[in-house]
Amino acid sequence: MPPSKMPADTLRDWSNTGLARRLGAPRIPVLRRYSPGQPLLEGGPALVAAVGDGRFAKPIAALVAEHGATVVTETGDERLAAVVLDLTEIATLSELAEAQRILTPAVRKLAPSGRLLLLGPVSGDGRHGDHRHSQGNAEAVAVAQALDGLVRSVAKELRAGATANMVVVDVDTTPAAVESTVRFLLSARSAYVDGQVVHVGAAEAAGVADPQRPLAGRVAVVTGAARGIGAAIADTLARDGATIVAVDVPAAGEGLAAVANRTGGTALQLDITASDAASRLLAFVGERFGRVDLVVHNAGITRDKLLANMDAERWDAVLAVNLGAQLTINEALLAAPDLLGPDARVVCVSSQTGIAGNRGQTNYAASKAGIIGMVRALAPRFAEHGATINAVAPGFIETEMTARMPLGTREAGRRVNSLRQGGLPVDVAETIGWLGQASSGAVNGQVVRVCGQSMLGA
């Protein structure tokens, strides 16, 4: 990967010095991040347990062991690299209390950059009338929802780069279906994903041949790939084995060529808002590869102005690039199922701004919130083709853009999250890589925030 032009997090570096420690200044953790060949977990054994007859604890224990980590079933004296608690079968307050009794000692032992992962039942969607978590069983539904509050709170309590996330499952979700998600959330790849709840459904999921290169043999289109987060996405997907089609506007061609060449991929200079852009894109991947396995809608622009001063040009440009082009290309993909690979994935880059809103960004926030609606609407249609569509919503990510912010704004943006720092473009890219895997087929219509559990829009 190229040398990064990221701004230094001076405060974080200082907080880790001896002087800062002696002054008692709060320490801003240096997050453990993924590098190829790295073990899944480091710093101690993993506690894997269940309350009740959870069907996931055993397969997850096997998965963790397969990755070389020791598995324990009770908290002892040792630091724990991860705590995985299967709560998918809990339905009563007493079972919820049992979970607390297990979690409290375990959390005390969680190692730096440790992982707390809960598995819970999806609550009250009414799809499973005979199930005890259906609307009819108020206590079970309440308990399922209670886990939401639990995980979001413990995520705020954890220190030293540790994160807490939850996977919620349907009654017919298989252990195989959650495997890629569990692997992601336990690994250092999810460094900046914190306080998130991800639904894993019942769709069949392909296995992973090589966890080191989970995207091997997959053709991935990345829009807005010439620089910033898009370039990091291309680099990261290529590292995981994908063949990259890097797309950006013709004017960004110089940077685009550099990204394409260093990833061993191909550059496509294309304005995605052009009327024939979708057909040109599909014709290109059809001719060169015969299919597309992953489309990452990353291209985005900002044209900030208070709504009172907004002109049509700014509004239209932002909506056209950030949302309109995605809608058009997605429809074209659905109209060309022969071109979709057997486990095709679409990942759309939304934004924290689309969830929390931001002064001066009505157009941008509308486009990014619109993406969330689009993903939910299209999820069932992509599922018909064995495909998925999901969104990632980055929070404060350190880029050339944030480097140009005034110091005060930048510092405030960095610190208002549970990890007390900005994320890196690679954190967004790793999350996209997980959603892009063939084995992530049971994750569909989800919005995963990559924000270190930001307080904005939470």
Place this chain on the structure above:
Amino acid sequence: MPARRAAVIGGNRIPFARANRRYARASNLDMLAATLDGLVARFGLSGERLGEVVAGAVLKHSRDFNLTREAVLGSRLSPATPAYDIQQACGTGLEATIAVANKIALGQVESGVAGGVDTASDAPIAVNEDLRKVLVALNSARSLGDRVKLVGKLRPGQIVPEIPRNAEPRTGLSMGEHAAVTAKEWGIGRTEQDELAAASHRNLAAAYERGFFDDLVTPYLGLTRDDNLRPDSSVETLAKLKPVFGRGDDATMTAGNSTPLTDGAALVLLGSDEWAAEHRLPVLAHVVDAETAAVDYVHGRDGLLTAPVFAVPRLLERVGMSLQDFDFYEIHEAFASTVLATLKAWEDPAFAKERLGLDAPLGAIDRSRLNVTGSSLAAGHPFAATGGRIVATLAKLLHEKGPGSRGLISICAAGGQGVVAILEGA
């Protein structure tokens, strides 16, 4: 006819920049390597070993002796890709294409890249010829006494460097002056030259607008389009310019209807149909045939830039085609008058009989098929890069038109030479 024809798969160029502007500090090697990397990115050839890369530059530093090979080594292509330089003035890019296409046709290579680069900004400036002789002698002097004697020969006047001139060594006339002679001889008027120039700008701008160059050009050093392009150029604005070549009241050639000195590079990717298919790459067109001619502009009666007038009829006769059999004509616009004189010569019955040895003239062409996406008057003309620009542009036009469509390329060059070729759409 060879057993197989080389396929034109695509091309890449950087936007052309007027001399001493955006690429003022870029060397031939910088521009050629960047253009090669853009081509590699467009066709996903990172790490690939190609049959060969052939390119050249007209204005070259002595350090550029192995320019193309150095560009390959500086690019993302496999370092196991061989390369060599050629130079045939403004015919360099097309002659390079012919060289690679011929090797592909013969089965000696399966793939190759051809083109060229030139900078009029980063031009080689050599030491004064007198000074050079003293320095060479100093280098070989054996005794201190000899050296002292030689140092005594150094003179202040020797500090004046040798600057490359845009003039023919054998006539001392600049290319523009030569072209002005031809223009006068053929009675080429001012207005028709300005009309051709305006059309070039209009056509190039329209092609950019419709995204035609999205897969032919890669931005470089922040430049995204040819900076010589003036979309609003018109006959009226061009008519205001003062003549710069030729003398007297009937001088017609201005800075507007002549190409400016330009920096840039252009390359074409060629291959066999099989190689293209194996790599899932498109075939835009095939190279049908080519011809190079030369004229005696020193002692004879031909104009410096009129060699294509002779090359085209020879090529047409060999392939059994007439001048009207083409869907597109790409006639390099060194000067508007050069294009117009060339067309006029092909229409002239007396010239056909006396000089071309033909019973009838080649005839007129449908002017709406000429340089339809603009040419050198609008894009600029980095000498060795023009051939690559034209081959890739025409191949794409023919591919859009459909299989069996045909295009003619005609490029005049210094030294009284001309390179012409025929492409057929795939």
